[in-house]
Amino acid sequence: MIEAAIYGYGNIGSGVAEVIEKNQDRIEKAAGQGVHVKYVLDLREFEGDPVQEKLVHDVDVIVNDPEVKIICETMGGNEPAYTFTKKALMAGKSVCTSNKELVANHGAELIKIAEEHRCNYFFEASVGGGIPIIRTLNSALKQENILSISGIVNGTTNYILTKMEKDGAAFDEVLREAQEKGFAERNPEADVEGYDACRKIAILSSLMSGKTVDYKDIYTEGITKLTTTDFLYAEKMEMTVKLLAMSRQTQEGYLTMVTPMLIGPENPLCSVNGVFNAISVKGNMLGDSMYYGRGAGKLPTASAVVADVVEAARFMGTHLPIDWSEEKAVLAKMPLSRRRFFVRLDRNKVPEARAAAEFGNGRVVFLEQCPDEYGYITPVMSEGEFAEKFEKLDGAITRIRMEE
Secondary structure, X not given: OXXXXXXXXXXXXXXXXXXXXXXXXXXXXXXXXXXXXXEEEOOOOOOOOHHHHHEEOOHHHHHOXXXXXXXXXXXXXXXXXXXHHHHHHHOOOEEEEOOHHHHHHHHHHHHHHHHHOOOOEEOHHHOOOOOOHHHHHHHHOOOOOEEEEEEEOOHHHHHHHHHHHHHOOOHHHHHHHHHHOOXXXXXXXXXXXXXXXXXXXXXXXXXXHOOEOOHHHOEEOOOOOOOHHHHHHHHHOOOEEEEEEEEEEEOOEEEEEEEEEEEOOOOHHHHOOOOEXXXXXXXXXXXXXXXXXEOOOHHHHHHHHHHHHXXXXXXXXXXXXXXXXXXXXXXXXXXXXXXXXXXXXXXXXXXXXXXXXXXXXXXXXXXXXXXXXEEEEOOOEEHHHHHHHHHHOOOEEEEEEEOO
């Protein structure tokens, strides 16, 4: 029997305890021995909950116990999770985490510490919830040169965009509904502004490149400016709008961004709705593959943490290498990237002829519901060139990037 501990008994931490208890037979069969939760670290008390018997408030009780071999870190945030994780790894205890913020900030460093102390730092649950994308990149696709990764990696924003599209509801209305149903936090900024997706694509890009992609260097745009009118235009064009996290190799470096994107039905991500996530990976030999599932939630995320626990138990005393160094990856400059743009223009201030003169020959899209405006699809142009033209144009309402 392997002794384990859980840092943080919140939504995910309690889910980890539940998965270990209910699936003990499966875990023992997969790991070669059972896993028992000896301690749970939390500042709170849980009177009436059986976990109270295992509860400790001092991390050193866990770190200094030689029987504990695996830690499940489900605290979230950078501190004290970072300090507690370092202590565990330096004591030779493997750490399995769902903490995307910590992984994005210190992933390479913590992997290195784990290697030095012959243990493991696993983070399957940090991206995509129950979707096994991390293990896929580290194992099943290890032989591939990954050319691009593109995905819907935030269930909250995907739920909101799906409701806006299907029900014609406004952003604020759907956000309130998502909060009432528990799909969005009381403070939804990290989700709706794209910060959560940014950290996740930083992690995936780091695994893709083998070097560190700093999330602070990634262009990030959320969904708060999208309106029901945008979806009416999308429907007219037989497209939809998704918040995509993307990273691809270019000659100038890795082009990485998070942004709302107009995509068509030929893209399999177009049909990913509600709280579901999907991640598309392109390898130089394999070509395209896609991974789909629940990207968040107590039990799907907890299941991913426990999958890492099984892996850590199977390879106790052995470090499994992960190709992610502390050297910073070279990122391509955003203004040089090229694509089409969809622009909404005030018909009275910007006649169609002027739009063509400003942006080049493109396609005009009209909506009966909006007689005073129209949509314009530009030809392919650089981000820098488009931004310069768009900012100077009196009568420009909004713009959305289009799939390349």
